Amino acid sequence: MTPEYRVDAEQRIESYLFGQDIKDIKFIQVEQTFTDMGGEIHVWNVKTRVDGSWWVVEGEGVPMNLYTQNEFYFSADEAYSFHLGISQRLRARHHLEFKHIIDELPLDIDHVKSISRRLNSAAVALNDVSAPEDLQAIGLTCRESLIELAGVLANGNPNLLEEKGLKAADFKGVAREVIAIYAPGKSNGKLRKRSRDIMEAAWDHSSEIVHSPNKNIPDAKICLLLTCSAVSLIQNLFLKFLGFDNEPKCSVCKSMDFDILVLEGNDEALFNCNSCGNQEPLS
Ligand SMILES: [Zn+2]
Structure with missing residues (x-):
C-alpha cells in the first residue's frame, strides 16, 4: 500500500463511517491485507471513542463495508471471509437473477442479532441484581428469547411446523429441525450433535432458573451465557450454510x-x- 493510497483510504473510510453515524475515530490502521482474490483487499481496524470498534473492508473490486468487532466478528480474517462471500453474491446477483438459497430459506438475521444483543445487555445488567426474583427474571428473559428465536426460525422456514408437526413455541423441536437444515450431510454430523446439545442446555438451564428460588448470580450468568451461545450458534450455522461451504x-x-x-x-x-x-x- 502506497502512502497516497493510505491517506485516500483513511479519508474514504472516515466519510463512510460518518455516513453510518460513527464518529470520533481515535485509532485507524490496516490490520491485514489479503491478496488471495487477485487484487489487494484491506481489513482496517477502526476504534472510536464512543461508537465502538469496527472492521472496515475495502479494496480492489469490492464494495466498502463495516463489521462490528463486538460480538460477531472476532478477527480481521472472519470479517474478510464474510465480506468476500457477500461481495461475490452481490456481484453474481447483479449479473444474473439466479435462484439463490437465501430466497428459498430466508432468515431474519437482524432479528436474531437483536435477540443476541438484548441478551448480552442483560448479562451486563446482571452485575447489579440482588434479590432471588431478579435471578428468576433472568431465566424468564432467556426462555422468552429462545421462544422468540423459535418464532423467527419458524417464519424463515414456513413449512417446517406443519411438516414436522411442531408448535412454534417448541424451541428444542424447532431448533433440532433447523440445525438439520442448516448443517446437512454426513460431514456435519458432529456439528449437528454439538449444536443440539447447546440448544438443549440453554433451554433446560433456563427452565431450571425460572423454577428454582435457590439460584445465585453465577447460575443466572451461566443461563445467559448458554442462551447467548444458542442464539449466536443458530446465526452462524445459517451464515455457514449460506456462504462459506458453497462458494x-x-x-x-x-x-x-x-x-x-x-x-x-x-x-x-x-x-x-x-x-x-x-x-x-x-x-
Ligand atoms: Zn481453474
Whole structure:
C-alpha cells in the first residue's frame, strides 16, 4: 500500500463511517491485507471513542463495508471471509437473477442479532441484581428469547411446523429441525450433535432458573451465557450454510478467483476461472 493510497483510504473510510453515524475515530490502521482474490483487499481496524470498534473492508473490486468487532466478528480474517462471500453474491446477483438459497430459506438475521444483543445487555445488567426474583427474571428473559428465536426460525422456514408437526413455541423441536437444515450431510454430523446439545442446555438451564428460588448470580450468568451461545450458534450455522461451504470454485483447479460472464443473447451465466481459464455454466 502506497502512502497516497493510505491517506485516500483513511479519508474514504472516515466519510463512510460518518455516513453510518460513527464518529470520533481515535485509532485507524490496516490490520491485514489479503491478496488471495487477485487484487489487494484491506481489513482496517477502526476504534472510536464512543461508537465502538469496527472492521472496515475495502479494496480492489469490492464494495466498502463495516463489521462490528463486538460480538460477531472476532478477527480481521472472519470479517474478510464474510465480506468476500457477500461481495461475490452481490456481484453474481447483479449479473444474473439466479435462484439463490437465501430466497428459498430466508432468515431474519437482524432479528436474531437483536435477540443476541438484548441478551448480552442483560448479562451486563446482571452485575447489579440482588434479590432471588431478579435471578428468576433472568431465566424468564432467556426462555422468552429462545421462544422468540423459535418464532423467527419458524417464519424463515414456513413449512417446517406443519411438516414436522411442531408448535412454534417448541424451541428444542424447532431448533433440532433447523440445525438439520442448516448443517446437512454426513460431514456435519458432529456439528449437528454439538449444536443440539447447546440448544438443549440453554433451554433446560433456563427452565431450571425460572423454577428454582435457590439460584445465585453465577447460575443466572451461566443461563445467559448458554442462551447467548444458542442464539449466536443458530446465526452462524445459517451464515455457514449460506456462504462459506458453497462458494463457487473452479471444478478444474479449485480456484475461487473467477468472474461471471453473461453472453449476449444467452440467459445462462458462465463461471470463468481467472487462474486456469476454465469456463463452465454457473449452476
Ligand atoms: Zn481453474
